[in-house]
Amino acid sequence: MREEVQRRISDGCPGRLYRRSPIPMMGTAKKGVAVTEQMPPAVGRRQLLGISISAAGGIAISACGSSPPKPSPGQPGAPSAEEVPVTPPEDLMREHGVLKRVLLIYREGIRRLQTGDQDPTQAVNSGAGIIRSFIEDYHEHLEEQYVFPKLEQAGKLTDITTVLRTQHQRGRVLTDRVLAATTGAAALDQPTRQALVQNMLAFIRMYEPHEAREDTVVFPALRDVVPAKEFRDLAETFEDEEHRRFGQAGFQGVVDKVADIEKSLDIYDLSQFTPT
Ligand SMILES: [Fe+2]
Ligand SMILES: [Fe+2]
Numbered sequence: 001m002r003e004e005v006q007r008r009i010s011d012g013c014p015g016r017l018y019r020r021s022p023i024p025m026m027g028t029a030k031k032g033v034a035v036t037e038q039m040p041p042a043v044g045r046r047q048l049l050g051i052s053i054s055a056a057g058g059i060a061i062s063a064c065g066s067s068p069p070k071p072s073p074g075q076p077g078a079p080s081a082e083e084v085p086v087t088p089p090e091d092l093m094r095e096h097g098v099l100k101r102v103l104l105i106y107r108e109g110i111r112r113l114q115t116g117d118q119d120p121t122q123a124v125n126s127g128a129g130i131i132r133s134f135i136e137d138y139h140e141h142l143e144e145q146y147v148f149p150k151l152e153q154a155g156k157l158t159d160i161t162t163v164l165r166t167q168h169q170r171g172r173v174l175t176d177r178v179l180a181a182t183t184g185a186a187a188l189d190q191p192t193r194q195a196l197v198q199n200m201l202a203f204i205r206m207y208e209p210h211e212a213r214e215d216t217v218v219f220p221a222l223r224d225v226v227p228a229k230e231f232r233d234l235a236e237t238f239e240d241e242e243h244r245r246f247g248q249a250g251f252q253g254v255v256d257k258v259a260d261i262e263k264s265l266d267i268y269d270l271s272q273f274t275p276t
Pocket of ligand 1: 164210214
């Protein structure tokens with residue numbers, strides 16, 4: 001089976017073969033992915049997860065372009081019944097994970113601004129930039145374009161989608177302010193620091209319940225109102241839009257940027273959050 005999967009995946013891209021291991025084996029590999037050659041930046045979410053479960057632990061994946069041709073059912077290389085596609089709610093929830101990590105960056109920024117610890121301005125500015133490009137311009141665009149209308153057309157959760165749309169707009173105002181306060185080399189005066197803290201606190205306060213409600217109520221309801229084929233097509237639309245906006249690296253590239261910001265603030269090491 002393993003050889004069959006390796007052959008199938010590497011057929012369209014000879015010379016590129018990647019092996020996933022449960023144990024990180026190389027310093028530069030991420031998420032436990034040890035590479036047998038140079039890992040390209042273009043391993044999309046669906047490419048990573050759309051791999052036979054039976055091959056887990058010793059599989060090979062490759063990426064040789066943004067959208068390799070998809071074989072028809074029954075043809076060599078066609079998806080098997082064992083494959084697990086990434087669904088639109090899973091896509092959106094992962095993006096919420098990015099949002100949550102930037103909220104943690106904001107929290108550390110607030111702590112430093114309030115205590116006078118090392119200046120977090122650049123890190124906060126970078127975090128706000130990701131909120132603008134990845135959350136507001138991309139993720140919320142998907143919600144407003146493809147998710148909320150489906151529910152509204154079905155007459156479901158319309159009271160909630162109305163609030164969520166308003167919160168998207170208010171969030172943009174707060175992000176405008178955070179970006180404005182943190183852009184430029186000049187040190188922040190005290191009123192600006194206080195206003196920046198208040199704007200980040202307001203953003204966190206709104207988005208924690210916002211994303212939690214979407215994860216637990218809105219996204220699960222999407223499955224009820226969207227037919228199965230349309231659901232699968234939506235997944236493709238999300239993936240295409242992701243790579244159109246964020247290039248080959250897509251979601252993973254954004255996660256890497258978030259990790260870099262966390263490292264600059266010394267909040268990347270997960271173990272520091274474990275109670276003793
Ligand atoms: Fe939203
Ligand atoms: Fe969202």
